[in-house]
Amino acid sequence: MTFSEEHEEQQALFDEQPFKKRKKKYKGSKPQKKKRSKAKASIAEIIPIRDMTDDGAFQIQEDEGYMDMMQLQSKDIYSPSMDETEYDIMMMAKFFQSYAADIKIVSMNFPVxxxxxxxxxxxxxxxxxxxxxxxxxxxxxxxxxxxxxxRTNREFYLFIYASSLKQLTEYRNNCQRYLGRVAPLLPLTEEKKIDLLYKLYNQNSKLEKRG
Structure with missing residues (x-):
């Protein structure tokens, strides 16, 4: 009688049926791996620039319009008098109030x-x-x-955007007229614009030459 009880207990100990069920249940509840998103084939698919026009402007991807950039001539903000400083602030405020199109002011360091x-x-x-x-x-x-x-120089640039080349020329003239007395806009060569875009999308890199 005692031997029979031990035999039944051993069968219960080595019964694999509950273990198999648990294993099957665990296997079915295993989370599936998410598929990785496909990487872009080239940098041209990442940056918004599509091409450069004949007059040095940039066409934006997916027919989103055009973009151009000009350099803002910086000035000493410590030596002018209080009246001159207040005048500059007033002119800049007037420019931002009157200019309704999209703009962007970018500051970057360039080698001397x-x-x-x-x-x-x-x-x-x-x-x-x-x-x-x-x-x-x-x-x-x-x-x-x-x-x-x-050593590097801190330079400031004005990015302007428009839906057409004709509108871009109009916006460029308006910016030059409004900012002429405060921060004159300097035209950039095509090489300098390309250097600026390269530096903008590769901020840890160092340019060996300037446009």
Whole structure:
């Protein structure tokens, strides 16, 4: 009798049926992995720029209009008098109130261009005959090279948007007229615009040349 009870208990201990059911239940409740979204094939599918027009503007993807950019000439905000500062603030406020189209002001750091100064020092080094003066010129050249490698200028740009090229030209003229006395707008070369877009979408990169 005792042996029979032990035998029944052993059968209960080694009964695999409950374990199989639990395993099947666990297998069915396993969460499914989500499919990863397909990566874009090229950078052209990510940035909103489609192409550059003949006059240097940019056509935006999916027929969203056109864009252009100009550089805002910065000025010293500490030396002017209080009246001049209040006038600048008033003119800027008037511009933002009267200009209803989309705009964007972007500030970026660009490397300092010291090539003209370096060329001038190199010419003096070639013509120089004094060893003492040559040592001074070489030191000056090292300083200019250091500034070009390690210093940047903070520059400001105005991005304007329009639905057509004709409207873009009108907006560009309006901005130049309203901001002429406060922050004159400087035109940019096509190379500088491309450098600006490259720097905008690759902010950790360093430009080796300027447009």
């Amino acid at each position: 261009d010291m090539q003209r100064q370096l060329d001038a020092v190199d010419r003096r080094i070639k013509k120089n005959t004094s060893p003492l003066y040559e040592r001074f010129l070489l030191r000056k050249r090292e300083e200019l090279g250091f500034l070009e490698q390690h």
